[in-house]
Amino acid sequence: MARCCQNFCKEFKAFALRGDVIDLAVGIVIGTAFVNLVQSLVDDIITPPLGLILGGVDFVNLTIKMKNFIYKNQPPVVIRYGKFIQTIISLFIVLFAVFFVIKAINRLHHISTKKKPKPENEELVQLEINQEVKVLCEIRDLLAKQSSVVR
Template sequence: MSLLKEFKAFAVKGNVVDMAVGIIIGAAFGKIVSSFVGDVIMPPLGLLIGGVDFTNLALVLKPAQGDTPAVVLAYGKFIQTVVDFLIVAFAIFMGVKVINRLKHEEAKKPSEPPAPSKEEVLLGEIRDLLKEQNGKPPVAASVTPPSAQ
């Protein structure tokens, strides 16, 4: 098989396409979460802490000199990124939890009892014939306790 045919067979497999869709949706979801954290969660949190803007929190390690920019440890952006990660991780956890619950419920569904084998059907017919010979009406497939007979 040529290299082009092998690549085509690989690229059109369902798993590869599903993975590509997942990556694209994941990237879009990441942007939404970043905006949610940066624009909705962090401003009120900063206000509660005392008017702190997390994106501007930084420690200057070496001040700017002439054309050389300052060396800054931007821990506020890091805090914001950690909150982004926690929200994404929690959303993925909840999604996986729902999927696992659905799979578990599907597995718990009772399956139909297997059809009786030829031997069981034959034995049931023999039982019914013997009961008829003894003058008792045949009993259904369920067993009745001796006190009920």
Template structure:
């Protein structure tokens, strides 16, 4: 049973999936930083110095003295997350498009003709020898 599990875990597609998952998490961190630290500050500046992460609709004011938390709809964070999603989706689209282009080129490339089977070669040699007689 342990051997079966090892075979399953070490199969290429499971390992590839794990590597993809880890890289996806790292890529997500980079995209989040790109959106929050690079893209949103200039966009906020263009819109009059608005910091999107602080945009919210307060439903109920909080009170720190009474230890009551504020209830709010943070639509600015939602906007940041939508922009992050669009960037990730665009990057994946470009990667998949590039991979499909490479596959099409590979499929369209002329293939060398396959060598005929041994049996066919032997029959041709016999035919040629009989034709010479």
């Protein structure tokens, strides 16, 4: 039992300390912070002026109250479509941010692959490699014949 627990602890430690897991954890923390930032941007900066333009509407208070027909002594069911609109706005902001990050990464990748120097006389280099391979194959075959004759 103790040995099983030790093996499990060793495996878990090896798993947790791998670079992929740590990178994933850092990405989750940064992503959560980014989502909170975007949520604040939408809730506190974008939707109040948008609501003002639409006639002083507060998106948080946009709701539909439905009478509870099943349990008449319970409060009504509230559908908060204003919060849903804010969430959609947040989604579009996150999508734009991710789009621009991916676009920048692709551009950097394109620039880095474009500037790689190509070897001069690439065909000549390939021809030399092919000739070396042929010579090595011939040497291998000769050695194989000699070892089979000696036996």
